[in-house]
Amino acid sequence: MDEQPRLMHSHGVGMAGHPGLAQHMQDGTAGSDGEGRKQDIGDILQQIMTITDQSLDEAQARKHALNCHRMKPALFNVLCEIKEKTVLSIRGAQEEEPPDPQLMRLDNMLLAEGVAGPEKGGGSAAAAAAAAATGGIGADNSAEHSDYRAKLSQIRQIYHTELEKYEQACNEFTTHVMNLLREQSRTRPISPKEIERMVSIIHRKFSSIQMQLKQSTCEAVMILRSRFLDARRKRRNFNKQATEILNEYFYSHLSNPYPSEEAKEELAKKCGITVSQVRKSNKVSNWFGNKRIRYKKNIGKFQEEANMYAARTAVNATSVSAHGSQANSPSTPNSAGDCSEGKRSLLSYSDFATVLD
DNA sequence: GGTAATGATTTGAA
């Protein structure tokens, strides 16, 4: 391109704004006196004014003649360079932007939730994680679980459909603009670099639309997730069988109703509930905590219940001893009578009931 | 709708 200044000089295109006019005036077609110049400019203006009156064929012919002109490539290069050095050099500084941190956050979140990226079983992993965070899933929760998965899958589907639409629209628009600019580059100075730059501008615009889509999708996932977690938080009464198992243990260990971790796990297993390491969400621990305090507050009220379970335990014990085997209740490291660790005994009449019976 | 029962959570002590 170091040939350009020479070309500019030798072919009289120094007047960047009016190259045609400059050349016209320099190659001797203009008159040397003022009157001649006026006449010449008048002719050019006349030509410009009559362009609109030309037929399509005439216009095409003129365009073709212009494109075939021997000086056209040189002129085109010079004009492109001038253009590059002026207006577009300012825009050039905006290129090579670092990736948007917000967009990265959104992308990461969509990936983590299983909305973007490869299908991860319709978000079952996320649902399982959400459920685990609240203390586990029982069989009764499978309906909500699948509901969560179905809704997440819907969100995923909508997201991908919309994303595809945006990408298609972006490609169509880019192709259209590129074709337009290529076509126009035959009559005005548009370099391939400028077309490339225009394409990147279009992509930037479309990616900002995509970011909105990603943001909306993230919001939808968050709402779904919070609803699901709220649903987990809702109270579910234990079924009758589970309550009986827990009561049986409680009343048969009334002197020290503090099941060990192993015992809790075994009870949870029997009741069909899970035990979390975090006490806050440990259903068995909650149950025993509530039971202890409520029993202690109103022993009289629970007396009948205590007697009933004590009798049942006695019957079981008799039947077990008749079969010559050990007690079948969950492991009881802190069994009755052992009131260590300063825990208060809830011993009452019912504890003796087994003996009396 | 009112009330009791009950699972979950919070708070403070050990």
Place this chain on the structure above:
DNA sequence: TTCAAATCATTACC
């Protein structure tokens, strides 16, 4: 971290 105690919030029953 566990527990007791108080409290909240939901469910079950009338």
